[in-house]
Amino acid sequence: MTDLPPYNSIKQQLQACRSKEETFKALVALSKRLTRLTAEEKTEENRVKGCESAVWLIIDNKDDTYSIKADSDAKLMRGVLVAILSLVQGKTKTERQKMDLKDELESLNLGSYLTQSRANGILAIIEKIKK
Amino acid sequence: MAFDPHSLRQDFPILSQQAYDHPLVYLDNAATTQKPLSVLDAIQDYYRSFNANVHRGAHYLSDNATTRFEQARDTVARFINAPEQSHIIWSKGTTEAINMVAYGLEHLLEKGDEILITSLEHHANLVPWQQLAFRTGARLRILPLTSQGEWEDEYASYFTDRTRIFATTQVSNAIGVHTPLQAMLTQAKQHNAFTLVDGAQAVAHYPIDVQALDCDFYVFSGHKMYGPTGIGVLYGKSHALEVLIPYQTGGEMVQHVTYQSTQFNTLPYRLEAGTPHIEGAIGLAAACEFLTQQDRHALLAWEQSLAHRVYTRLHKESHVAIYSPEKHTTLVSLSVPNIHTLDLNAYLDSQGIAVRAGSHCAHPLMSQLGVAGTLRASFACYNTLEEADRFCDVLLEAIDLLTDE
Ligand SMILES: Cc1ncc(COP(=O)(O)O)c(C=O)c1O
Numbered sequence: 001m002t003d004l005p006p007y008n009s010i011k012q013q014l015q016a017c018r019s020k021e022e023t024f025k026a027l028v029a030l031s032k033r034l035t036r037l038t039a040e041e042k043t044e045e046n047r048v049k050g051c052e053s054a055v056w057l058i059i060d061n062k063d064d065t066y067s068i069k070a071d072s073d074a075k076l077m078r079g080v081l082v083a084i085l086s087l088v089q090g091k092t093k094t095e096r097q098k099m100d101l102k103d104e105l106e107s108l109n110l111g112s113y114l115t116q117s118r119a120n121g122i123l124a125i126i127e128k129i130k131k
Numbered sequence: 132m133a134f135d136p137h138s139l140r141q142d143f144p145i146l147s148q149q150a151y152d153h154p155l156v157y158l159d160n161a162a163t164t165q166k167p168l169s170v171l172d173a174i175q176d177y178y179r180s181f182n183a184n185v186h187r188g189a190h191y192l193s194d195n196a197t198t199r200f201e202q203a204r205d206t207v208a209r210f211i212n213a214p215e216q217s218h219i220i221w222s223k224g225t226t227e228a229i230n231m232v233a234y235g236l237e238h239l240l241e242k243g244d245e246i247l248i249t250s251l252e253h254h255a256n257l258v259p260w261q262q263l264a265f266r267t268g269a270r271l272r273i274l275p276l277t278s279q280g281e282w283e284d285e286y287a288s289y290f291t292d293r294t295r296i297f298a299t300t301q302v303s304n305a306i307g308v309h310t311p312l313q314a315m316l317t318q319a320k321q322h323n324a325f326t327l328v329d330g331a332q333a334v335a336h337y338p339i340d341v342q343a344l345d346c347d348f349y350v351f352s353g354h355k356m357y358g359p360t361g362i363g364v365l366y367g368k369s370h371a372l373e374v375l376i377p378y379q380t381g382g383e384m385v386q387h388v389t390y391q392s393t394q395f396n397t398l399p400y401r402l403e404a405g406t407p408h409i410e411g412a413i414g415l416a417a418a419c420e421f422l423t424q425q426d427r428h429a430l431l432a433w434e435q436s437l438a439h440r441v442y443t444r445l446h447k448e449s450h451v452a453i454y455s456p457e458k459h460t461t462l463v464s465l466s467v468p469n470i471h472t473l474d475l476n477a478y479l480d481s482q483g484i485a486v487r488a489g490s491h492c493a494h495p496l497m498s499q500l501g502v503a504g505t506l507r508a509s510f511a512c513y514n515t516l517e518e519a520d521r522f523c524d525v526l527l528e529a530i531d532l533l534t535d536e
Pocket of ligand 1: 161162223224225226227253255256300302303304329331332352
């Protein structure tokens with residue numbers, strides 16, 4: 001978790017992609033930075049509904065320290081999750097609620113990796129993070 | 132191989148474009164095929180030259196439109212060897228045709244009756260029957276076909292005296308296997324069940340003869356056989372169509388209406404409420420003509436050789452699991468353990484290759500196979516050997532990129 005790349009560098013990297021193939025490769029590289037969940041953590045309860053691939057999200061909201069963990073069975077989605085986690089980690093609840101997560105993610109130039117069938121899932125993830 | 136798809140491709144201008152700076156390779160034909168110029172022209176010609184409502188008669192354009200519309204019905208009837216054009220009912224597609232039958236037969240079903248389908252069905256040939264069972268208290272039973280599609284003697288016990296409806300696909304959209312159609316239809320008939328065959332995945336590839344099949348209903352979609360979207364066909368034997376209660380009512384399907392009652396029209400109009408999809412019917416007829424003008428055996432052999440090529444190349448790769456048969460199929464359905472099909476699909480797409488990843492509207496079948504989804508490359512007559520090879524090359528590249536060291 002602590003070794004997530006800083007969000008700004010992720011953003012730069014993704015925005016620099018000039019083709020669908022480059023974005024694919026960037027997401028694959030990012031996916032490797034994710035700390036995977038254990039089998040026990042991948043419960044039905046932690047699963048985000050609406051994603052075409054399976055996505056799990058665990059948010060620990062106790063005290064002021066906000067910890068968030070996530071995983072997916074699809075690699076590109078794991079890359080997207082790294083971007084999302086990096087964006088929200090360390091932010092307070094008010095900061096998170098003030099952020100326009102959707103707008104921010106759309107600025108990452110992810111094109112079809114974010115749209116259509118995946119979009120519902122991403123929206124569901126954003127909903128969960130905002131709570 | 133004698134057949135050369137390159138000249139045929141001239142008829143499909145959509146294919147000669149780039150997708151993300153790569154030549155487009157369209158291998159999602161089981162979802163929908165591209166349309167030849169003759170189909171596009173037929174639709175244009177209708178709007179340019181004789182657009183009018185049909186059956187209301189009484190003027191020059193309407194007469195023309197009506198004639199062409201009824202000729203289209205005749206063309207489709209000949210295409211599947213239906214005895215008469217009144218056996219051809221227009222629908223939106225396969226899904227609507229199955230729903231027309233499921234609603235139309237409801238009045239004949241009683242609690243405890245059985246509706247039998249196979250384990251290889253598309254949701255379109257499953258959910259309407261399941262819901263019909265809910266409404267009537269009938270029982271939905273599943274004939275557990277193997278993914279090889281062979282007939283097993285123990286299947287006979289699934290056909291009982293309570294079996295009122297038997298519905299099966301001819302070819303599985305998800306894994307490309309043929310069902311043991313004749314053996315199943317024979318059983319169903321011995322038990323006097325209504326029989327419905329979902330031909331959605333068959334019509335583009337195999338010549339269809341509904342009289343030889345001898346099923347009560349045969350359904351298919353225009354858009355999967357080089358025709359337009361929004362048009363499909365419900366074929367039925369006379370007695371089978373006669374017993375259907377119209378699923379929709381309104382104009383065009385009536386002979387006489389008073390506030391107290393309505394006298395319905397005769398077939399086929401009784402089952403076609405409202406202004407029909409005229410341009411769709413005309414486009415579908417053009418698609419039938421397109422296919423009829425081809426050497427269909429050569430086309431089929433070509434499509435099967437492409438699927439076989441992919442099968443033989445990928446089958447050697449120990450990490451690729453293939454669910455479609457080795458031979459006699461026009462598609463390849465596969466998965467790679469520990470790699471999500473959506474990820475494979477994304478890379479193929481980034482290289483301009485269109486395939487389909489997912490459950491192919493067949494959730495129960497995916498559970499039976501023990502996978503969340505598969506990647507499906509499905510071929511049509513215009514696909515080339517280079518395209519089949521390119522699919523294999525790029526898939527292997529994708530597997531490399533997605534495999535963790
Ligand atoms: C076997 C089968 N049945 C039914 C359908 C549904 O066809 P439509 O969506 O055109 O109604 C399809 C389409 O994918 C299919 O492959």
